[in-house]
Amino acid sequence: MTLTATPQTIATETTLPAGNARLNAIVDDVQAALIEVIRKHRVTDEEYRDATLWLMNAGTQHLEIPLMLDVFLAQAVDDLNHQITEGTDCNVEGPVYVAGAPELDAPCVLPQRADEPGTRLVFSGTVRSCDGTPLVDTLLDVWQANGAGEYSHFNPDVPEYNLRGKLRTDADGRFEFATVIPSEYPIPLGGSTGQLLAAMGRTGIRPGHIHFKLSHPAAQPLTTQIYFEGDPYLHNDVVGAAKDSLVVSPVHGVDDQGRPAATCSFDFFLSPVS
Ligand code: BEZ
Numbered sequence: 297m298t299l300t301a302t303p304q305t306i307a308t309e310t311t312l313p314a315g316n317a318r319l320n321a322i323v324d325d326v327q328a329a330l331i332e333v334i335r336k337h338r339v340t341d342e343e344y345r346d347a348t349l350w351l352m353n354a355g356t357q358h359l360e361i362p363l364m365l366d367v368f369l370a371q372a373v374d375d376l377n378h379q380i381t382e383g384t385d386c387n388v389e390g391p392v393y394v395a396g397a398p399e400l401d402a403p404c405v406l407p408q409r410a411d412e413p414g415t416r417l418v419f420s421g422t423v424r425s426c427d428g429t430p431l432v433d434t435l436l437d438v439w440q441a442n443g444a445g446e447y448s449h450f451n452p453d454v455p456e457y458n459l460r461g462k463l464r465t466d467a468d469g470r471f472e473f474a475t476v477i478p479s480e481y482p483i484p485l486g487g488s489t490g491q492l493l494a495a496m497g498r499t500g501i502r503p504g505h506i507h508f509k510l511s512h513p514a515a516q517p518l519t520t521q522i523y524f525e526g527d528p529y530l531h532n533d534v535v536g537a538a539k540d541s542l543v544v545s546p547v548h549g550v551d552d553q554g555r556p557a558a559t560c561s562f563d564f565f566l567s568p569v570s
Pocket residue numbers: 363366367388389390391392483502535
């Protein structure tokens with residue numbers, strides 16, 4: 297007789313009344329999905345051992361597990377939990393958010409060095425509720441990489457809170473800040489996630505983007521990212537997060553000192569609190 301252990305028989309045998317039913321259902325389904333993959337691809341003993349070692353190594357590296365989850369799964373969780381028919385699309389927070397960015401006063405300039413890599417950019421727009429009412433005093437928590445793909449706190453050469461700041465909308469729901477256009481950049485590739493992506497033949501690159509967390513007492517909070525038209529990685533994002541609805545078209549010119557400069561604008565719409 298052949299004994300075939302299915303997730304169902306395992307679950308029936310191990311579930312006690314005190315067990316968390318939802319957790320049981322999810323873990324059973326994860327197990328069933330992985331068993332399906334093992335069977336479909338006829339995973340060998342050696343591949344199973346390699347996967348175990350890879351996971352063990354990832355677990356010893358600071359922030360590697362959250363990075364790996366963010367690369368492969370976070371956008372799916374985000375999309376599922378923000379299936380709103382109206383309002384600006386959400387986008388994954390990612391692993392490089394840092395709380396405590398400085399509050400900026402108008403005219404807002406994201407903290408940056410005099411020679412910050414990247415084309416100067418003035419980013420403006422409005423925050424409104426879905427019926428078009430301006431949302432006065434919305435808090436925008438903004439963070440981004442520079443034009444060399446570097447984030448503060450994750451690159452030792454970049455000062456703390458560089459290109460990170462908080463600002464608020466004015467009495468008309470308007471905001472504006474000066475910054476630089478962020479370039480595309482590779483996610484941190486020095487650990488197990490990078491090792492896996494390299495073995496798969498992937499570049500691990502994200503298109504340039506600016507991260508936003510918006511909050512207002514009368515609206516649902518929104519975490520999203522804004523991308524730039526013409527970026528070659530828009531449709532080749534390692535995280536698969538870039539969405540057409542979140543792409544702006546910068547207008548290029550020169551600033552008052554004759555340096556290359558650009559402007560762009562985006563209007564955010566927040567869903568009402570339910
Ligand atoms: C980011 O945008 O910073 C990011 C998002 C997901 C995974 C890695 C990085």
